[in-house]
Amino acid sequence: MTDLPVTVVPVGGGAFAPYDVVVGRGLLATAGQRIAPLTRGRTVVISDETVAAIHGPALSASLTAAGVANQIIAVPAGEGSKSFAELERLMDRLLEAGLDRKDVVVALGGGVVGDLAGLAAALYMRGIDFVQVPTTLLAQVDSSVGGKTAIDTPRGKNLVGAFHQPRLVLADIDVLATLPPVQLRSGWAEVLKHGLICDAAFFDWLSGDGAGGATGDPAALERAVVRSVEIKTGIVGEDEKEAGRRALLNLGHTFGHAVEAELGFEEAALAHGEAVALGCVLAFQYSARLGLCDPEEVETVDAAIAAAGLPTRLKQAGDFTADALIARMAGDKKAEGGRLTLVIARAIGDAFVEKTVDAADLKAFLQEQGAA
Ligand SMILES: NC(=O)c1ccc[n+]([C@@H]2O[C@H](COP(=O)([O-])OP(=O)(O)OC[C@H]3O[C@@H](n4cnc5c(N)ncnc54)[C@H](O)[C@@H]3O)[C@@H](O)[C@H]2O)c1
Numbered sequence: 001m002t003d004l005p006v007t008v009v010p011v012g013g014g015a016f017a018p019y020d021v022v023v024g025r026g027l028l029a030t031a032g033q034r035i036a037p038l039t040r041g042r043t044v045v046i047s048d049e050t051v052a053a054i055h056g057p058a059l060s061a062s063l064t065a066a067g068v069a070n071q072i073i074a075v076p077a078g079e080g081s082k083s084f085a086e087l088e089r090l091m092d093r094l095l096e097a098g099l100d101r102k103d104v105v106v107a108l109g110g111g112v113v114g115d116l117a118g119l120a121a122a123l124y125m126r127g128i129d130f131v132q133v134p135t136t137l138l139a140q141v142d143s144s145v146g147g148k149t150a151i152d153t154p155r156g157k158n159l160v161g162a163f164h165q166p167r168l169v170l171a172d173i174d175v176l177a178t179l180p181p182v183q184l185r186s187g188w189a190e191v192l193k194h195g196l197i198c199d200a201a202f203f204d205w206l207s208g209d210g211a212g213g214a215t216g217d218p219a220a221l222e223r224a225v226v227r228s229v230e231i232k233t234g235i236v237g238e239d240e241k242e243a244g245r246r247a248l249l250n251l252g253h254t255f256g257h258a259v260e261a262e263l264g265f266e267e268a269a270l271a272h273g274e275a276v277a278l279g280c281v282l283a284f285q286y287s288a289r290l291g292l293c294d295p296e297e298v299e300t301v302d303a304a305i306a307a308a309g310l311p312t313r314l315k316q317a318g319d320f321t322a323d324a325l326i327a328r329m330a331g332d333k334k335a336e337g338g339r340l341t342l343v344i345a346r347a348i349g350d351a352f353v354e355k356t357v358d359a360a361d362l363k364a365f366l367q368e369q370g371a372a
């Protein structure tokens with residue numbers, strides 16, 4: 001096993017089997033040794049074409065060295081792969097590979113691969129185990145942890161899915177070195193979100209001394225990943241299936257998902273984290289409009305998000321009508337009986353779920369923000 005220090009964040013406390021999130025450097029090279037005990041000597045690695053070409057060989061060699069026979073199935077890179085069509089192709093390839101119920105699959109990639117492979121694992125023979133090896137910042141800080149798996153439909157984001165927790169998560173900070181800058185920024189948005197939800201001191205650090213993480217500083221990235229995972233696992237351990245507190249992790253997402261759905265998933269014009277960044281600014285602006293949050297706090301949020309090179313204005317994402325955005329928001333999974341639900345905030349680090357959002361007021365707000 002590697003001599004490099006790692007941080008192990010245990011996930012548990014819920015109704016699911018506990019597992020570890022291991023964060024550190026050089027983890028890909030020793031991944032085989034960590035994954036081998038979970039397998040019966042073989043696995044299928046699910047990746048996307050970009051990640052498979054860059055990091056597939058190292059993972060494959062590590063598995064082989066640990067005595068785990070392996071093959072890689074690669075789906076096209078991008079949000080378009082979170083689709084029924086790609087799920088069907090993937091299920092068929094898993095069946096063709098001859099996996100049985102005791103086999104384990106490994107997801108090597110960003111949130112798209114993790115969400116798709118996780119759902120495939122949840123469905124394959126009614127559920128087999130899977131391991132997450134996240135290769136984007138977003139996947140390391142967020143999507144690989146907590147067991148939400150899903151595909152999109154033209155009607156909206158993540159509307160078909162399952163809760164299916166991984167057996168193990170291996171977050172190797174070194175793989176982030178090959179990530180395009182836009183993807184680092186996108187992941188940084190979910191990191192900032194964690195601070196905005198419940199840790200003002202973390203948010204201060206992210207906007208100050210830790211800001212280099214947004215452009216790839218490995219030490220800042222490692223600290224940001226560890227703290228994000230601690231925050232997320234703390235919430236998921238209490239509320240796996242989003243009966244209550246887990247909805248906080250959706251800060252920025254009701255607006256963000258509406259924007260993503262309006263833009264379309266096939267050729268996603270905006271990365272998920274970019275949409276979330278914009279959504280967080282809108283959530284804080286709306287909180288100030290309701291008189292809940294000090295406008296100065298909104299400016300601080302706006303400035304930190306803009307400084308990370310992330311969008312803060314609706315017009316930066318495209319042209320939208322308020323009615324279309326509200327229709328999308330009403331179809332969000334948090335909405336109950338058609339009632340709009342939003343995660344808003346009293347202050348940085350103090351977000352809460354608001355279940356009675358006035359549609360007419362929200363429409364006026366979106367129009368003030370540039371929607372038609
Ligand atoms: N399940 C959850 O809890 C959860 C949480 C947050 C986001 N998500 C979902 O995650 C998805 C977004 O994930 P993402 O931002 O990781 O996008 P992604 O998986 O599409 O990856 C972004 C791009 O980076 C490339 N890439 C990945 N790792 C790389 C590396 N190390 N080097 C070079 N290129 C690399 C990919 O090929 C892709 O082109 C969205 O669908 C979102 O809904 C899910």
Ligand SMILES: O=C(O)C(=O)C[C@@H](O)[C@H](O)[C@H](O)COP(=O)(O)O
Binds near residue numbers: 142247333
């Ligand atoms: O883990 C969660 O819970 C989250 O909400 C994390 C989000 O960042 C993530 O994008 C998630 O996929 C959104 O979930 P959804 O239920 O709104 O589709």
Ligand SMILES: [Zn+2]
Binds near residue numbers: 142190253272276
């Ligand atoms: Zn998200």
